[in-house]
Amino acid sequence: MNLYDVIPENLFSVLSLKNKNLYVKTLFVLLDAFKQHLKISKDELISMINARLDDDIISADFTEEELLESEQSIAGKAHFLVRKLKSVGWILIETESDFREYITVPRFSYKIIQLLYDIANVSESEIFAYVYKCALLLQIQIENMP
Secondary structure, eight states, rough: OHHHHHTTTGGGGGSSTHOOOHHHHHHHHHHHHHOOSSSEEEEHHHHHHHHHHHHHHHOOTTTTOOOGGGGGGHHHHHHHHHHHHHTTTTTTEOOOTTEEEEEEEOOOHHHHHHHHHHHHHHHHHHHHHHHHHHHHHHHHHHOOOO
8 A cells, every 4th residue: 555545645745844843833732632622623723723832923934835815913824824734634624514614633644643742742751761671671682792
């Protein structure tokens, strides 16, 4: 099976842009939103992005991005981030019977976001456990040397 039969070809493109750290932080807000709520509206997600990333949005350089005229404010840039994540396949936006837009996250996307989060947030105890295992392996190798 080809990887790009499962995931969109441009999925990782936002992780190589000038604002890659902002996109990763936005994905982490998305991950947190889905850990707290089973269902999240597009407006709720945008509010969460504004609340948690306003300083990052203010300091980001969007000169190379294709912002719409309505996306020049901080809230507008949060809308842009969501629009960009949708366009490359990280999220899907569905309109339900109440005519509100809701965010859904494909399974592959959720798994990748969780992996990125785990990599970025390695705890000290995990590092210590890794160092301990390496030291143990080294000791075993030394003891078994001729």
